[in-house]
């Protein structure tokens with residue numbers, strides 16, 4: 376029961392599982408951490424896992440799996456075509472979403488590759504609550520234009536709006552009027568809207584967007600990668616779902632959408648992905664691309680073991696004791712930081728705690744990449760790896776100028792059911808120390824800048840020797856401690 380999350384009225388998240396397998400992690404001395412991030416081009420994506428203490432880069436492909444998931448992996452049916460594993464997974468997905476067809480793909484962006492090829496024509500507009508990096512890159516690759524039609528409130532960092540991921544219905548109607556429905560390749564709703572801080576979308580909003588899309592004959596796509604967090608918030612923030620089975624919610628979502636796709640590195644706590652639809656025409660067009668880019672139709676580039684784990688993980692995603700774990704830990708971390716006056720995105724969402732680097736480093740201009748600088752500083756101060764989600768994660772404009780992000784965030788993600796409360800307290804402790812010394816944090820600049828998705832492989836350098844000064848301050852305050 377999710378309402379057991381706090382005990383004795385205290386703000387303490389309660390783990391509804393026990394740990395039966397562990398992985399040792401290392402906390403290197405701060406000088407080694409500085410060396411490690413220097414070798415990684417001051418880009419946390421390029422760090423080596425061995426050098427990291429708490430890996431809060433992402434929840435993608437690093438969630439704890441249940442004993443039932445591991446058990447299911449043993450029954451995987453390894454055949455190139457017609458594997459029983461595929462049919463088991465197909466059945467689970469049909470039961471959860473009520474959609475007719477399932478196409479497997481090796482991960483979320485592979486789904487985006489497939490549907491963008493089929494649906495995006497050059498010059499058409501993809502309307503979305505908010506883009507995700509890989510989604511935008513695939514739409515742009517096909518000549519499409521991503522247009523965000525999210526509520527203005529989404530950009531209000533400190534807010535009390537329960538569903539900041541909602542589409543602004545006025546913006547949707549205006550965009551349809553402006554472009555004409557034939558120039559709109561699809562509308563996309565992203566569950567648990569990633570880049571604005573893991574903020575959910577209400578069912579009320581999904582219903583209204585679906586009604587408009589059906590009336591206008593525009594396809595509606597749902598990115599379900601972060602669905603479990605979204606479901607948790609539907610349950611606790613929309614009174615009509617308080618006593619509803621989660622499957623009723625997923626079924627209703629299925630009935631509102633023309634297509635659902637997901638990264639199973641997130642949804643289902645495994646690795647892989649897939650596309651669901653009841654639209655036969657779309658299905659047939661997309662189906663042709665699966666053997667070409669992914670693998671045969673009954674595995675789509677995935678290992679059958681992962682598919683078995685996914686099938687069980689998806690079923691476990693209907694259990695509030697399972698899906699509450701990330702949001703209650705995110706909430707606990709955010710609350711502790713807010714109490715200390717540290718700027719984070721509120722209300723706490725799913726996925727992770729999002730620090731506002733614009734306020735944290737208000738002495739740095741956006742062109743100095745405050746989110747990248749803060750992610751670097753956090754790693755040096757603590758061995759915690761977060762992810763830059765700001766201007767570095769954006770692509771440059773066509774004329775080469777910098778596209779300044781709407782928000783400069785550093786995400787401290789919670790892989791599902793991986794970290795303990797004392798580790799969360801360590802995060803609070805080190806981030807609080809860094810906040811006290813935030814004036815020491817300086818800017819970054821690129822030394823190697825890839826053209827596409829530069830945040831993954833780009834290499835940067837600090838402007839000045841601020842990382843060394845941070846180390847000196849740390850030694851002054853912490854002595855010999857790690």
Ligand code: F0G
Nearest residue numbers: 433435482483484507509569600638640
């Ligand atoms: N859609 C959303 C909302 C995502 O968060 C992701 C991945 C994808 C699509 C792409 O899926 O990685 O399996 O290809 N998000 C990861 C993250 C990478 O760290 O947030 P993928």
